[in-house]
Amino acid sequence: MKNSTPTETSASQELPLPENLQPPMANGEVIFDAPWQGRIFAMAVALSEQGVFAWAEFQQSLIDAIAQFDAKAGASVEGEQYQYFDHFQLALENLLAQKGVVLNAALNEREHAFADRPHDHDHDHDHDHDHDHDHSHNHDYSHSH
Amino acid sequence: MSEKSAAIRAEALESLLVEKGLLDTARIDDVLTLYNERVGPMNGAMLVAKAWRDAHFKQQLLADGTAAIAQFSFEGGQVDKLVVVENTAEVHNVVVCTLCSCYPWAILGLPPKWYKDPAYRSRVVREPRAVLTDFGTHLPAEQEVRVWDSSAEVRYMVLPVQPKGWETLSEGELVNKITRDSMIGVEVLAEVAE
Numbered sequence: 001m002k003n004s005t006p007t008e009t010s011a012s013q014e015l016p017l018p019e020n021l022q023p024p025m026a027n028g029e030v031i032f033d034a035p036w037q038g039r040i041f042a043m044a045v046a047l048s049e050q051g052v053f054a055w056a057e058f059q060q061s062l063i064d065a066i067a068q069f070d071a072k073a074g075a076s077v078e079g080e081q082y083q084y085f086d087h088f089q090l091a092l093e094n095l096l097a098q099k100g101v102v103l104n105a106a107l108n109e110r111e112h113a114f115a116d117r118p119h120d121h122d123h124d125h126d127h128d129h130d131h132d133h134d135h136s137h138n139h140d141y142s143h144s145h
Numbered sequence: 146m147s148e149k150s151a152a153i154r155a156e157a158l159e160s161l162l163v164e165k166g167l168l169d170t171a172r173i174d175d176v177l178t179l180y181n182e183r184v185g186p187m188n189g190a191m192l193v194a195k196a197w198r199d200a201h202f203k204q205q206l207l208a209d210g211t212a213a214i215a216q217f218s219f220e221g222g223q224v225d226k227l228v229v230v231e232n233t234a235e236v237h238n239v240v241v242c243t244l245c246s247c248y249p250w251a252i253l254g255l256p257p258k259w260y261k262d263p264a265y266r267s268r269v270v271r272e273p274r275a276v277l278t279d280f281g282t283h284l285p286a287e288q289e290v291r292v293w294d295s296s297a298e299v300r301y302m303v304l305p306v307q308p309k310g311w312e313t314l315s316e317g318e319l320v321n322k323i324t325r326d327s328m329i330g331v332e333v334l335a336e337v338a339e
Binding site: 031034035036037038039040041042043045046047050052055059062063066067070082084085086089092093096101102106107110111113114115 | 148150151152153154155156157158159160161162165167168172173174176177180181222244245246247254255256257258261262263
């Protein structure tokens with residue numbers, strides 16, 4: 001009885017998400033805007049469960065990523081424009097780079113290889129110039145670790 | 146960074162982690178399924194309903210949230226140090242994480258978007274009443290507002306005031322009426338919720 005009724009699911013029908021990745025509908029609200037956000041979240045959780053890092057370490061990395069962004073732009077960016085999972089993604093990348101688990105260069109290389117797949121016909125053009133990825137839309141704080 | 150490139154970058158990271166043997170795709174799927182389907186605010190609602198009906202449990206929950214919820218074996222994390230704060234006629238509590246997005250996943254699910262926004266994170270500390278008004282929550286002037294900042298370790302949940310007229314409802318009926326936002330403290334449960 002305690003959880004027999006799923007929370008409202010009707011709103012999810014408007015979402016262009018694959019059937020196998022329904023977002024959590026907590027009070028009718030979507031948690032992940034896109035499948036990649038869910039996967040980044042799940043990667044961080046799974047890696048910490050497997051002892052690659054402690055969750056507290058990830059949390060500190062997330063605090064740092066958000067603080068860097070907030071210091072530059074936080075006050076002027078709200079609501080829809082605030083891309084929380086960009087910070088989450090950057091925090092995970094930074095921590096894995098710090099620990100030498102996945103180096104930034106290797107990640108860039110793999111990303112470019114994937115982006116160049118013929119399948120991805122709408123290849124992102126602002127992408128092939130340098131390897132210092134601008135993670136935060138208009139605000140460039142770089143991968144410094 | 147566009148959505149498209151963020152997605153490709155996430156895929157690239159996943160493929161590297163899988164190659165290194167640190168993760169497998171099925172494990173990632175399992176985590177997603179857990180948080181998409183089995184972890185959510187219904188667990189917190191169940192705790193609130195039980196506390197309203199069982200004075201002894203309520204006392205336990207307020208005294209040591211972590212110990213009180215251990216018996217339920219909730220899935221999902223982030224409740225290693227749970228503090229439950231009680232709303233009363235005198236005090237209204239509201240929860241925030243000013244530095245990032247700390248939240249008691251196992252009992253409330255993953256946090257809503259607004260909880261992670263800079264606007265909520267900074268404003269609710271400075272002017273909680275104004276923020277609550279934005280949520281449609283109007284508190285009596287004499288009621289004290291306490292803001293709890295989820296720090297590195299502690300996670301908070303609000304025990305809302307039970308509305309008049311709900312006393313005859315069963316715990317099961319209550320669970321469907323107790324909202325996530327009331328357990329974060331940005332909503333006061335309505336006496337008539339129909």
